[in-house]
């Protein structure tokens with residue numbers, strides 16, 4: 001087996017820079033990665049579709065309008081060819097959910113049903129140990145409280161009033177299970193006693209907003225009392241907070257939500273998303289409503305692609321979560337004026353997103369829950385959703401009725417002023433980011449509305465930087481990083497993709513890995529991890545990624561492999577050809593570089609080493625039977 005010097009050193013010193021420092025830790029990550037299929041994982045978060053041997057999707061890590069992210073099943077990596085995001089399953093979870101490394105590892109372990117080997121004693125739930133609680137700890141406290149609330153609802157005596165209320169509201173037992181509905185008992189110390197009986201600390205429950213401090217004297221009391229409790233899950237199924245509806249109509253307010261915490265951000269959470277996400281992907285459409293009882297009523301009626309905001313307006317974060325899952329969003333509102341205003345704000349959030357946004361208004365001011373309770377309500381609601389108007393139409397209808405109300409004649413100064421204001425607003429909302437076709441549609445509609453010729457509308461748009469010349473260029477494409485050009489990086493990518501090249505041509509591989517010692521820190525770390533991997537068991541891209549400590553290095557490794565995979569289209573012969581060509585070009589590059597440049601930073605020894613390295617390369621060139629004739633005959637001779 002091919003075992004280069006770098007690898008031998010790595011075996012003796014497992015703590016070399018950039019490599020996993022801890023054995024149980026690297027064991028954990030290998031077990032978790034073995035049990036995780038990246039295609040399924042990514043597919044649970046964004047809509048994937050097959051393209052050749054790979055799967056592609058809109059990249060969730062930049063403002064992507066064409067699928068730029070590739071998931072490579074046979075290598076278990078993902079890589080975005082535009083923003084460069086990439087790595088293995090752990091990297092995906094870290095980036096997507098903004099998790100720490102250990103949090104992501106834990107999440108994937110839970111998902112795969114794997115018990116992690118603990119490094120040290122983990123603190124008990126409820127004991128934040130004086131430091132601020134981690135999100136995982138808050139989620140555990142919420143999960144503990146949920147077990148309590150669910151046990152109360154199921155209890156023969158204490159849960160009766162809650163079950164009766166659910167019956168009256170027509171919520172089926174299946175929905176009680178699906179949405180994990182519970183009941184907070186009618187007392188000040190229900191949860192508090194439960195926590196005490198489990199010998200748990202109170203601090204996490206305070207942080208999660210489930211307990212409150214007494215205003216006089218010591219001690220705590222339950223924040224939620226005598227309320228139906230609706231847990232709010234994040235997309236990965238953690239309980240991040242609770243919504244609670246009063247049991248007694250005299251209690252205020254009608255609905256209570258958990259306070260925001262490190263774990264719970266209302267502006268990026270949608271009620272029902274974890275239950276709806278499959279249906280949203282299947283239907284390629286999400287329906288957004290306003291209340292959680294509306295969501296439950298819709299799911300019960302078979303409309304399972306419905307979610308709700310949590311008492312906040314829609315935010316760009318909501319929009320970006322949904323556009324990863326589907327291509328079309330219907331905003332479902334009650335017909336009253338407040339609903340109309342909410343609709344106006346909401347479609348502004350979605351205006352420049354690459355999703356088709358439509359607005360559906362239920363006539364008569366009923367909410368979906370009321371409508372569904374009526375005879376034929378399900379069909380009526382479906383008809384409302386199917387009849388949703390596209391957002392531009394909705395916007396321009398409102399503008400047209402305003403012009404009519406102010407009796408502004410077509411072409412009049414007042415009408416032109418309104419149109420100019422509208423154009424300014426659209427530009428603010430991101431008109432420049434729309435596709436050229438959509439921009440044309442906007443021009444046409446404004447022209448019709450204004451009663452002026454299309455050239456003056458186009459001129460007004462060009463004045464604001466929107467138009468055929470600049471408008472079509474996506475801002476992302478402009479910031480696209482330069483393509484990788486270094487033959488060293490390509491050669492390393494070949495090795496990562498097909499580690500067998502290393503054992504087939506060990507001298508060439510050693511040369512590349514040694515050259516990498518002079519490359520940028522992430523590339524150097526990738527080469528070291530590769531050496532360590534082939535020095536040990538059978539090397540694979542997965543084992544190299546698992547050895548890399550820095551996520552930047554994993555991103556580089558995934559990018560190198562994905563780039564070479566794309567060029568060679570999965571054909572072994574092309575890969576071998578590309579590999580030899582890159583090795584050859586790398587030799588030329590090494591010789592062209594001034595020697596002082598190699599070693600100036602590290603002093604005389606490195607310069608000697610660099611000269612020695614170069615001498616060896618010169619010896620190899622010309623005698624190496626694998627060498628391809630050099631395209632540049634002017635390369636210097638020693």
Ligand SMILES: [Zn+2]
Nearest residue numbers: 059062080083
């Ligand atoms: Zn990207």
